[in-house]
Amino acid sequence: MSQAEEQATTGLDDAPETRDEIEVSPGKIAFPVVMGRTSEFFDFFVYGIASVLVFPYLFFPDSDPVQATLKSFAIFSLAFIARPIGSLVFMAVDRNFGRAIKLTVALFLLCGSTMAIAFLPSYAQAGLLAPVLLAVFRFGQGLGWGGAWDGLPSLLSLSAPKERRGWYAMVPQLGAAIGFALACGFFFVFVRALSPEDFMAWGWRFPFFVALALNVVALFARLRLVITPEFVQLFKERELQPRRVFETIRTHPRQVFVGALIPLATYAMFHLVTIFPLSWATLFTDHDAADFLGSLFLGSIVGGLGIMASGLLADRLGRRGQLAIAAVLIALFSFAAAPLLGSDTTAGRTTYVVIGFALLGLSLGQASNAIASRFESIYRYTGAAVTSDIAWLLGAGFAPLVALWLCSEFGLAYVGYYLLSGAVVTLAALGFSRTLETVR
DSSP states (O other), X not given: OOHHHHHHTTTTTSOOOOOOSSOOOHHHHHHHHHHHHHHHHHHHHHHHHHHHHTHHHXXXXXXXXXXXXXXXXXXXXXXXXXXXXXXXXXXXXXXXXXXXXXXXXXXXXXXXXXXXXXXXXXXXXXXXXXXXXXXXXXXXXXHHHHHXXXXXXXXXXXXXXXXXXXXXXXXXXXXXXXXXXXXXXXXXXXXXXXXXXXXXXXXXXXHHHHHHHHHHHHHHHHHHHHTSHHHHHHHXXXXXXXXXXXXXXXXXXXXXXXXXXXXXHHHHHHHHTTHHHHHHXXXXXXXXXXXXXXXXXXXXXXXXXXXXXXXXXXXXXXXXXXXXXXXXXXXXXXXXXXXXXXXXXXXHHHHHHHHHHHHHHHHHHHHHHHHHTTSOHHHHHHHHHHHXXXXXXXXXXXXXXXXXXXXXXXXXXXXXXXXXXXXXXXXXXXXXXXXXXXXX
């Protein structure tokens, strides 16, 4: 094994040491990172909620509600297929034109695709063209998401004090909780305040407009860092520069493969406590959509607290130990998922959401940096992006589609088995990662 590969296999608990010619406060990086992730996740969760409450009825009116939602979830998955393609394309843009151009184009593609969905006609107005355009803009979201990787989370982790790397590693993930809370809040207000007719006619479109404002704020917050001479030099000294995607995969196949499997439980859980339960509640129960959105909003707050708790635990237990504990808890939760979500009471389903979000936060808070820390600094920028793309595709991309199909065909218990399989894979990958680290 080469010295570079040996360095790459040591990364779950401690990021590689780097030079410290330029000192930058991690707090200066944290705000743009959180803003960036908030805008990205807001775009995706607005789409995810609409894929349950709106798209099945506007774009697939000839199908029964379950089949229409399955078709909607199939289009939902397109963004996760497009994301690795976006990374491939925009890494080339980064190498040839710079990170500022890459970020600007990628974020406008992301928010432009999100806003364009707000103007789509329904199937009744445009026929088959309507769902085709929905698929095109969903694919555009994925391309933009893949290109939006800026390297700031890795820079934040590398700039943090060694004894607090777990804490700073969780900071970017707070954007997921904030983005989901904002998306839930907007839809809650419009579902509650408008008649069903008005909501389906125009109310659902408003949250898609908000994406522009959030993305513009996030773009300028990030550009203020990535284009300043101080941070350009810092990126160079930390060696956070774009490498060719296929070169990264060819030289680090084990890191990419194992790194993509480590967060599988996290990313499967991601949509099994956000998008899927909303579909279950609206399709198979009498749980009011607005009330369930309120439960999800509460869950997002609990998830944010779980993310912060993951940082404290990781600094005490090590990242691997913290991720292993979270995976075990998710495995145990998988056996309670069907009884709670299938409960005849609102309290049972709300309990599923709150506990699920708490476990998601504990796991999500460290999962992404566990991927990044598997690469030595020269490959970390590209390796983290590519491995994360694959992990999201395998773990989250098809989770709502698979879960809804399983529960509609075989019952809710099979959704628990699906979640359990993700936890088992995560634990196996963590064990295999330790084996790799003992190889010298």
